[in-house]
């Protein structure tokens with residue numbers, strides 16, 4: 001009977017259809033990432049191209065490199081990274097800060113640890129539909145203190161994109177996307193609506209939780225859980241410790257996708273043109289000519 005104690009916001013909970021551990025792998029210059037989406041077994045979960053959890057110490061990082069055709073979403077959990085692009089846009093992304101970067105027709109940038117100690121964060125790559133792949137690059141940047149937050153009954157949420165507990169994020173998503181960072185106290189239970197036509201998954205950051213079906217066995221940190229059909233997620237923290245995880249969902253683009261490393265287009269012909277554009281510094285890559293980041297030159301930021 002719904003409605004006596006609480007109104008059921010999820011009537012048809014999504015079940016976990018696939019689950020795997022994101023194991024560490026080498027990336028960039030001496031960096032190690034735990035890649036869940038974007039590795040061989042899970043090349044594309046439309047519209048998501050990649051999810052990396054990164055935990056590094058200087059001097060490892062991601063020196064000058066290009067992107068075209070998608071968005072990178074960098075969310076720091078601990079420490080900080082500095083970034084700098086070929087158009088002079090630069091800054092530091094600190095713990096709890098968000099950078100939503102629309103690479104569009106082209107960005108060349110560096111992402112390097114900003115301080116000593118461990119830097120921990122997530123980077124998500126969201127594909128763009130053909131009509132947005134060649135738009136001018138754009139940034140949406142939000143400091144942790146300005147992030148949308150809500151809490152209720154032992155559930156705390158930071159709303160990076162989309163809506164939870166009646167609060168909306170100010171971030172604009174060209175590919176309709178939700179991105180929620182939940183912390184559940186021991187014994188807390190969550191019901192989070194997710195549009196039925198969207199692809200969605202959970203990535204666990206800390207602790208262990210039960211997802212989809214209250215009788216399923218608990219899953220630990222660094223695991224990704226792909227969710228099946230339904231109108232939302234149910235999760236339980238049956239442990240005696242904090243449970244922290246992100247829930248990410250997006251409307252599938254349903255378009256052909258061809259990827260060559262940091263370039264993501266719709267056809268092989270567009271990829272070939274992109275490789276030429278980057279090599280000859282044209283069609284959006286003009287500023288790459290003779291540009292090197294301060295970190296590549298060895299200057300202090």
Ligand code: FJH
Pocket residue numbers: 027028029033050052053054061062063064065074075076081111120121122123261262
């Ligand atoms: C050389 N220079 C290889 C190179 C590769 C790259 C790359 C990186 C991230 C990332 C992941 C997590 C994060 C929060 C802080 C960033 C990623 C994060 C994904 C690829 C292909 C650069 C220079 C290189 O960037 O920011 O957590 N992940 C996919 N690779 C590079 O960016 C060799 C000499």
Ligand code: FE
Pocket residue numbers: 062065067072109111
């Ligand atoms: Fe990058």
